[in-house]
Amino acid sequence: MKRLSFILLLVMSVMQGFAQPKREFRGAWIQCVNGQYLGKSPEQLQQMLSGQLDVLKSAGINAILFQVRAEGDALYRSAYEPWSRYLTGQQGKAPAYAWDPLEWMVTECHRRGMECHAWINPYRAKTAGTKEVAANHIAATHPERLFQYGDLLIFNPALEVNRQYTCMIIEDILTRYDVDGLHMDDYFYPYPTAGQVIPDQANYAADPRGFNTIEDWRRDNVNLLIRDIHNLVRRVKPWIKFGISPFGIYRNSPDGTNSKAGSATRGTQNYDDLYADIVLWQEKGWVDYLIPQIYWNIGYAVADYKVLCEWWNEYCGKRPLYIGQDVERTVKEADPQNPNVHQMMAKYDIQRSLSNVQGSCQWYAAAVVDNPGSYRTMLEQQYHKYPALQPLMPWIDKKAPKKVSKLSILFQSGNGLLCSGKIYLTWKAPKAKDELDKATAYAVYRFAPGEKVKINADDATHLVGVVREPHYLLEGNQTGCTFVVTALDRLQNESKPVKVKL
Numbered sequence: 001m002k003r004l005s006f007i008l009l010l011v012m013s014v015m016q017g018f019a020q021p022k023r024e025f026r027g028a029w030i031q032c033v034n035g036q037y038l039g040k041s042p043e044q045l046q047q048m049l050s051g052q053l054d055v056l057k058s059a060g061i062n063a064i065l066f067q068v069r070a071e072g073d074a075l076y077r078s079a080y081e082p083w084s085r086y087l088t089g090q091q092g093k094a095p096a097y098a099w100d101p102l103e104w105m106v107t108e109c110h111r112r113g114m115e116c117h118a119w120i121n122p123y124r125a126k127t128a129g130t131k132e133v134a135a136n137h138i139a140a141t142h143p144e145r146l147f148q149y150g151d152l153l154i155f156n157p158a159l160e161v162n163r164q165y166t167c168m169i170i171e172d173i174l175t176r177y178d179v180d181g182l183h184m185d186d187y188f189y190p191y192p193t194a195g196q197v198i199p200d201q202a203n204y205a206a207d208p209r210g211f212n213t214i215e216d217w218r219r220d221n222v223n224l225l226i227r228d229i230h231n232l233v234r235r236v237k238p239w240i241k242f243g244i245s246p247f248g249i250y251r252n253s254p255d256g257t258n259s260k261a262g263s264a265t266r267g268t269q270n271y272d273d274l275y276a277d278i279v280l281w282q283e284k285g286w287v288d289y290l291i292p293q294i295y296w297n298i299g300y301a302v303a304d305y306k307v308l309c310e311w312w313n314e315y316c317g318k319r320p321l322y323i324g325q326d327v328e329r330t331v332k333e334a335d336p337q338n339p340n341v342h343q344m345m346a347k348y349d350i351q352r353s354l355s356n357v358q359g360s361c362q363w364y365a366a367a368v369v370d371n372p373g374s375y376r377t378m379l380e381q382q383y384h385k386y387p388a389l390q391p392l393m394p395w396i397d398k399k400a401p402k403k404v405s406k407l408s409i410l411f412q413s414g415n416g417l418l419c420s421g422k423i424y425l426t427w428k429a430p431k432a433k434d435e436l437d438k439a440t441a442y443a444v445y446r447f448a449p450g451e452k453v454k455i456n457a458d459d460a461t462h463l464v465g466v467v468r469e470p471h472y473l474l475e476g477n478q479t480g481c482t483f484v485v486t487a488l489d490r491l492q493n494e495s496k497p498v499k500v501k502l
Helices: 002-015 042-058 101-111 160-176 201-206 214-236 270-274 278-284 305-315 327-332 344-353 365-370 372-383
Strands: 025-030 063-069 115-120 124-126 146-149 152-155 181-184 241-244 321-326 338-342 357-363 405-412 422-428 441-447 463-467 471-474 482-488 498-501
Touching: 025 042, 025 365, 042 101, 042 365, 063 101, 063 181, 101 115, 115 160, 152 160, 160 181, 160 214, 201 214, 214 241, 214 278, 305 321, 305 344, 305 357, 321 327, 327 338, 327 344, 327 365, 327 372, 338 344, 344 357, 344 372, 357 365, 365 372, 405 498, 422 482, 463 471, 471 482
Parallel strands: 025 063, 025 357, 063 115, 115 181, 181 241, 321 357
Antiparallel strands: 124 152, 146 152, 405 422, 422 471, 441 463, 441 482, 482 498
């Protein structure tokens, strides 16, 4: 009965023509810490990840957040930190054939028209599962820069040398890899553990910097790092997006209602427990997007999904706001208003009703691929039925690239880069004076015979593809259709259109 009700609702929703924004961030996290890479050769890993990317693309995902630094280590070729044990099973052991996962992932994402954001953890240096560290790991070379907290080793946020070191690691990544974003998750000061005390009282006593409480001083330690990373990104590659996915609760409201002071929740807090002042970062413009991890369900008294989405939308919307979605939890819980179905549809109704929310990110990529509760099917057939461009970020760049030239129809009859016997749209990239003006992708629109040819900034129904190369394969009978191509720069500012009729 539940399955039947779900299908009926799906069909009804599709028939009703569910509105879909033309610009929307649709991300997915690909993590290393779940052990999915262990015991696999580079060829096996590439096959597994390629399969995930293909399925994610079909589900409309347009950005991958790829974990490359989990604990002072690297899932890329680094001169400063050891290869991750999450990749090869032993910290410091390189993968076979000198394979570089980040380099490979950037290429594969771009080939599919997706963004690739390098996901790092700035503070975690060693977890309980790491029994040995490599000779060049920070725990071996500079243990005095770390502190123990339970079974974790943490980069001491109070030390300026650690901020400088983290920025050095980031600059190395940004200068050597063509990533579209730099991403950090929710691990700042460690999550509170009963019986554990953060051992930084001596640091505070030695240099309180005018702060009257150690709590304000700790928050400022994190603020300084976020500010420094923002300045670094703008200096090195100003088009790169710097984003953070904080824990889902900023602060708990003292009076039990949503207000600027906090949300109507009762859980762990960014501000008071992790010393992460997310609101300040977006007010200062130090971050380019936020993805609060609102993994709980609608109706959960401690941290209600609806309550939290509304709080973030109201009080933390000065930068693009995307909702972190937990795929598996969502499909395990029934919709409170309709117990015959799970909560995906209700959650998306909430998300897309909020003016400052411009997308979502799926925890985690493999869960989308596995399709529990037909979650991926719903993305494909309804919520991501059409492709989407990325949300605009005019504080970085708002100038559109020039339009494409020589748009034409090509029948590929002989040998070449394109498949023989196929029909393509082809065009020439526009000229550019600098990197921000350069076209790095293209949007392709299709209009049926007799339809008025007009691109609407808010209408995705005619958008059929976002590609990186200056060509697009036409499949099926497209006779009489008009195609429109626009150029997109690194921030996906969109050029004037050029059209051709088949």
